[in-house]
Amino acid sequence: MSVTSIEVALAPPYRVHVGAGALERAAELVRGFSRCAVLADERVAPLHAHRLGALESAPRLALPAGEPAKTLDVAGQALDFLAATGLDRDSVVLTLGGGTTSDLGGLVASLYMRGIAVIHAPTTLLAQVDAAVGGKTAVNLGAGKNLAGTFHQPRAVLCDTEVLGTLDEAELRCGLGEVVKAAVLGAPGLLEQVERDAGRLLAGDGEALAAAVAACVRHKASVVASDERESGPRRSLNLGHTFAHAIERTAGYGTIPHGVAVAAGIALALEASRRLDLLEDADLPARVDGVLASLGLPDGVDELRRTSGQALPAADLVDAMHLDKKASRGAVALVLPRAVGRLELGVRAPERLLDWLMADRRRTAK
C-alpha cells in the first residue's frame, strides 16, 4: 500500500495522506490528544469503522446521511455529544464520511470550547478531492447553502482511496465534477488524465482515482496555503459554484448532487467567459464538454433538466444566484476561466447574461 503525504503549508501546517490504507494512520494521529470522539455518517460508519483500528471503539455519534446533517440542529446535537463524552480543549474530533460530514464535523470542532482539533477521514471522492481539505466548515440555512460556517483547519486529512471502492458510479460521478474543476483550475496534468482515464475513473479504478485525488489535493493545498480566508486567489475554487448553488437551491438541497451541479456550473462559466470575451483558449469549452460527456456529467442546465427531471425555471435560478454569499452589494460575482489555470475572479455578471445562461439556449443558438 502506498500513501502519499501532501503538506498544506499553513500555520500550523498539516498533511493530507492520500492512498490505499491511509485510514489506518488514524489511531496513530490521535495519540497525544486527551480524547477522541468520532462523528460519522450513519451510512458510512458500518462500512469503514473497522479500518480505524484502535479507534473503532472510540465514542461515536452517527450523523444523518448527506445534506440533512448540515443544520444547526445537528450541530447542537453533536456539540452536546462532545460535552457528554467529556472532550476537553486537548481533545480531537475525527470525522468519517463525505463532505457533509466534514463540513458539519469541522464546524462542531471549531465551536466546541471555541475550537478544538479535528481530523477528517473523507469517504467520498468529492470530500477527498475538495471538501475535507482547506478548513471551510458550514451548515445550510433556509435561505441558502453553506450560509453559516467557520474557517477551521484540520490537523490532518486521511484520503483512503480504498474506501472509494464502496461507492457506486453516481457517487463517483459526483466527485468527478470537482475533479474536472481542479483540472480546469490547472492541477498539473489532470485534464489530460481525466480525458485519458474517464472510463477507469467512473469504474472506480483505485490507481486512477488515487492519482486524481493526489493531483486535486496538491492543487488545493497550494491555493489554500496562499489564501486561507478566501480574500484573493482562493476564490478561484468557487469556479462553477455560484451556478451550482443556485441549481441545488432551486431543485431543493439534496435533489441534485453537488458535484453534478458543479459540472453544469463549470460549463456555464466557460460559456459566460466566451460571451464576455474573456476566453483565451477557444478550444477549452469543447474539451471540457467532451470530458463531462465521457463522465456522464451535464454540460449545462438543459442537460440537467433532462437527466434530473427537475423543471429548474430560469428565473428561479437567477434569483437564487443573487442569494449566493459571493454576491456583494447586489451584483453576482463569477469566477470565469480564460484558459486552463488562468482564471478571472470577481467578474460582475450582467443580468441578461445570467438570464440567457440559465435558460440555456446555448445548445439551440449554436
Add this chain to the structure above:
Amino acid sequence: MSVTSIEVALAPPYRVHVGAGALERAAELVRGFSRCAVLADERVAPLHAHRLGALESAPRLALPAGEPAKTLDVAGQALDFLAATGLDRDSVVLTLGGGTTSDLGGLVASLYMRGIAVIHAPTTLLAQVDAAVGGKTAVNLGAGKNLAGTFHQPRAVLCDTEVLGTLDEAELRCGLGEVVKAAVLGAPGLLEQVERDAGRLLAGDGEALAAAVAACVRHKASVVASDERESGPRRSLNLGHTFAHAIERTAGYGTIPHGVAVAAGIALALEASRRLDLLEDADLPARVDGVLASLGLPDGVDELRRTSGQALPAADLVDAMHLDKKASRGAVALVLPRAVGRLELGVRAPERLLDWLMADRRRTAK
C-alpha cells in the same frame, strides 16, 4: 459629553469608545458597510434605540432578554434574519444589549457567510467592562455555559455610559463583580477607586462609572492584545470564573447573576490562593472582602446561599467545576491571585480544597 477612545491593538486594531453619548457614533461607524442589521435585547431596544440616530430605522431583530438568548436555536433565528435582510459579506451587525446579546450576536456575525463585521453597543455595566470587549462569543449547551463559541473581534465597541442610567442597583451590582475582578487583576488605580467610590458606583453615578469602565476596558484591551486566543496571559481574565460557572450551572442558568457569581468566585480564588500558600499580599483577601461587602456582593458560597435562597450543594458545585472548559485532562485549573496584578495561571486544584471551598467552612473555621 466626553468620550474616551481606547485601542485594542490586534490586527486589525479597533477602538472602544467609552463615555456619555458614545452610542451616537454608531451611524458614522457603519458607514462604508453595504448594510447594517441590529440584533437587540428585546427589553433594551425600546429604551435606547433612539440613541442610534439614523440606525434607529435599520432592520432589527429582537432577541430574548438575558441568558435565554444564548442558544443555538436563537443563533439560527438570527442567522435566518440576516439572510432575509439581505446582508452580504460587506455588511455589519450591530448588537445592542448586555453580555448575552454581544455573546450571541458576535457568534452570529462570526458564522454568517463564515464571518462578517460586528460592532457591539453594550448596555449593561457587565458587558461594557468585560463581555463586549475581546472577541469571545458563545452560546450555552445543556452541559455548561459558553461551551460553544468562536473568537471574533468586533470592529468597534460603543460603551455609552449614559445608558447605564436605566440600570437598577442589582444590575449595576452584577457588573461591579467584574469591576472587582479587573481591580484584582491590576487595572491601575481601580481597586482604590472602588474602595473610595463604592457608594457612587452602586448609585449609578455617571462619572464614577465612566472612570471604572475606562479602567476596565484599558486593562482588558492590553491583556487581549497580548493573547487574543487565550493561550497564555488572557487566561488571567478567568479569575473567579471556574467557580462562577459552577455556581451558575448548579443554581440553573439565569438564577444567580453572572457578576454576582464572579464576586463569590474571586473571594474563593483568594481563599484557595491562601490555602495553597500562593498568596503574597496577605491583606488582599480582607481588602477584597471589604469591597465586596460595600458593593453588596457575596464573599463566598455561604453568603450566596443566604442571599439567593439556593441550596447550592457543595458536591454539585465541585462536579460542575469539572465540566468547566478550562478543565483539562480531568483536573480543574484555577487562576489564583498572589497580589494585585500578580496571578498564578493553571493551578491544579486538589479535590479536597475544592470540597472545602464549596462547603464554605471558611467563615466558621476562622
